[in-house]
Amino acid sequence: MTEIADILISASFWAAILRIASPLIFATMGELICERAGVLNLGIEGIMVFGAFAGWMAVYAGLPLWGGVAVAMLGGMAFGALHGLLTVPFGLSQHVVGLGITMLATAAAYYAYRLALPQVTNPPRITPFQPLHIPVLSNLPWLGQALFSQTALTWAGFAAAGATALVLFRTPLGLAVRAAGENPQAVEAQGLSVTAIRMGAVIVGSGLMAVGGAFLTMSAFSSFFFEMVNGRGWICIALVVFGAWKPGKALLGALLFAGFDALQIRLQQTGLGQVVPYQVFLMIPYLLSILALIAMSRRAEVPAALMTPFNRGDR
């Protein structure tokens, strides 16, 4: 047990939590916005892959880092627009469209990678975001290293979560988004366009997902690998449920999952890791997440119109 205690007091463990959580926070907020408007976006996994590729490729091609983030976001928004077009005005099955977008976006990223770098066996590296030095805070003993040695993109993730909460709950736009996910007839009867609101939510949400993917290549690692998103998108779908469709709770869920993940990586290197196969450690975050999901989501209120297409003039 002392080994776990050692891990918990090490500053690098806490820094890892924030780092691991960052892509999840972006993508979870993106998914949450979509679902609050009534659209389940299963394109998340593929959009994250595309964001990871597009951001990295743009920087490799010479754009500044933030330019890469913008390219990733625009790419995600384009896939979001396609997803929205098929699910909102056309009212197609959100499951089928979402999975289709995931396959399309993933394949598009891999294809573009091969087109751009046909001969390469080892993907080239870029200079990623560096930890942002915050005056005073970053110099604090232990805390500085544990909490305040993150890149600007991590802080942008937290800002995105805050902005999501503010917009959803403090502005007329957020009110319309939440109403569209609960009862689109209410939105229509108040003279707003359900189609426009849902399309907008899916596009913006998909943009955030892509930035979450871009975090992997532009902040966490400095290169693009196949399979690097590795199911993070699906985790974010669960985090939205875990967070009961509330940004604050979903943010906590992302940090919790990241905590389990950071812990299992470190546990593998302890004495325990000599005895227990490493695959068992890899399971820990998922097992604990499932347990937490069961405990947390039983009383959650699902947006009532989630996955229900809205057709004007339908009775």
Add this chain to the structure above:
Amino acid sequence: MPPETTAQGPVLRLSGITKRFGQLTANDGISLSLARGEVVALLGENGAGKTTLMNILFGHYTADAGTVEVMGQTLPPGQPGAALNAGVGMVHQHFTLADNLTVLDNVLLGTRPLLSLSPGRGAARRKLAQLAQDFGLAVDPDARIAALSVGERQRVEILKALFRDARILILDEPTAVLTPQEADALFDTLRRMLAQGLSVIFISHKLHEVMAISSRVLVLRHGKLVGETATDATDRHQLATMMVGAEITAPAPAEARPGETLLKLDNVSTARQGNRPGLQDVALDLRAGQILGLAGVSGNGQGALADLLSGLESPTQGTLTLADKRPDAWSPRTAVALGIGRIPEDRHKTGTIADFTLTENTVLENYATTARGGWMNWRAARTATDAIIDKYDVRCPGPDTRIRLLSGGNMQKLILGRVLEAAPRIILANQPVRGLDIGAVTYVQEQLIAARDAGAAVLLISEDLDEILTLSDSIRVISEGRLSPEFPRGTKTPTELGQWMAGQGFDHAA
């Protein structure tokens, strides 16, 4: 006759509105106008096109032909936002409220520019309080819709329209979901609105309400405007005739000839479920060729009895005997197999599956028995559905229509047809005419009488004492899960039955 108009002309004018859904012409060249401070009642049977017309006026639907003018300005078709801005408010029959939001947020939705930073709750709260006071519409602005009663939700719907300074209010069957007291309060609110110069279109098929509140009545039938009259110059009988297109006579069943007992309950009790009382030591005989009316205040065990006879619930004590046999396993399938026809209380929840077609809904209870070699026999199912549509006058585009598109009355006719065509020996009719218009009510009641005359035992559960008194050969009253003795037709006055309904008399009867 031309409508009364003020110096400025009518506040609203619909001209030549036509709307088709597939084969069905829901509105056929309808024109109407509305003056300031006037209540026009739009009267018509289910499926006559009243709601469709109002949905066109409000911009939910786009008409195939015709124009909508508000205060002399033509509204762009298919834009609720334009109708709202022109001062038209609509209280939908199925409320358009988001359950997860507060009253205040539902009222605010769509009233401010989407990209403004503040939702403007403070000013809205004050305006809402003022409106609530002016019009007698008290609701807690911070309550979530999910926590409100149906009557309160309707007040929120009206407040939504008033908050946007509506000058014309459309009320689509506003009293269908209200208790009599709530309906009185609504009428009080309407009168205050008229006093302030608002105009109202009141959709209803309840004649006494139309007579009480409207100044002019327009009657729709099969999508056409078939009559227009000042309310003073008409009466309920004349309106009913216009609405149905034929003289209406209340059904007058002939003398019953009760036969053998088909279903018998002895000392039966069932479990309490939440707030719903179970049956307590109940004995009941359902006899062939007889309608037994079950009177009682809602929530006194009617649900438990209906579920028991439907096969949804089993007795915790006592015995249920069907045709002199005690069924081994009691389930909905057994109940249907043993000849119990069920007209459920809630046709949306338990009577039909909304997104299934008429054909699919028709065979819900007998798909297994009509299947051939394990395959659905769709040809036979469609033939059966076509026959029901014809015989029971179900107004619909066809058997492949999703049943959610039907009006309540037509849905009920299909359910009735499904039940009666199976030639059940016992018919459980739970609130069979709730929410239906006169034509449909009379029709359903006549069919039940015909089934009785053909030898079926009918249990009629209703909260409407008039209906019970008209149809029943024999009456029992249910109160807190207990049954009164049987009262043959004509032996008890409504007042006496009312005392039983209030629970008096059970002690010495038990």
